[in-house]
Amino acid sequence: MASDKPKPRVGDLIEIFRTFYRHWAIYVGDGYVVHLFPQSDIMSPMTDKAIVKKELLSVVAGRDKYWVNNKHDGKYPPLPGNKIVQRAEELVGEKMPYSLICRNCEHFVNELRYGVARSDQVTYAFVAAVVTSLVLVVTIGISGFIGIMLGS
Template sequence: EPKPGDLIEIFRPFYSHWAIYVGDGYVVHLAPPSELAGAGMTSILSALSEKAIVKKELLCHVAGSDKYRVNNKHDDEYQPLPPSKIIQQAEEMVGQEVPYKLTSKNCEHFVNALRYRVARSDQVRDGPFAQLTGARHEQEENRL
């Protein structure tokens, strides 16, 4: 069961979408304007957008029929911010349009920056997108 401030990994075909759980069944996540809940393959095409919207939506709507899990995978490496601070920052950003780049400003970078103040994406650095984008060599951790 997610707790406020937890990272939620949603398993889409070929990649994971990431969100921050903010309570009462809601998450805040970064999504290109054409992102649809449970969009699957069409969601991959939306990753080509240069802008994204910070959205607050029910986790069940964002996940759709895709499986998800709590995955605070960097808690041993970085000190998480207090849940109240994570949620406050996430809520303040809802509705904002922000720059989006698959290799350096994606949904995983967004949630890690909120929880740890470190923008990083393991799936870009080490996962399936690394070979496609060459990101393994170009991405650096961005401490915020």
């Protein structure tokens, strides 16, 4: 992490920039984070179980960039840092249901910090899929209309 970026404080959300997605963790102090880790390949839609791990942030992030991103603090009041850490550490070692759509690592950390499970990655992907579908339907409709008009 660059020195000009804020150092994490207990209870902070940590966004880790992977190649095709963002991984999320919660900072619990002394260089450690708690995060939800799928028990098979993260990109596999067949993954349905995950384990809650406590690991060094440097290990979880590896060579990937990361930053503190408490992006919903303006919308939801965060729980006190010590309460977030307590809740997170009580879950370490637990196996939990996992779903890319409704129970991923971003849902997990937002639930710990705000008491609200949400994933903007899922929301943005859903909106993109809807927009793409609408564009495709309109394009097919226009193509069909032009074909009818030229065929007349």
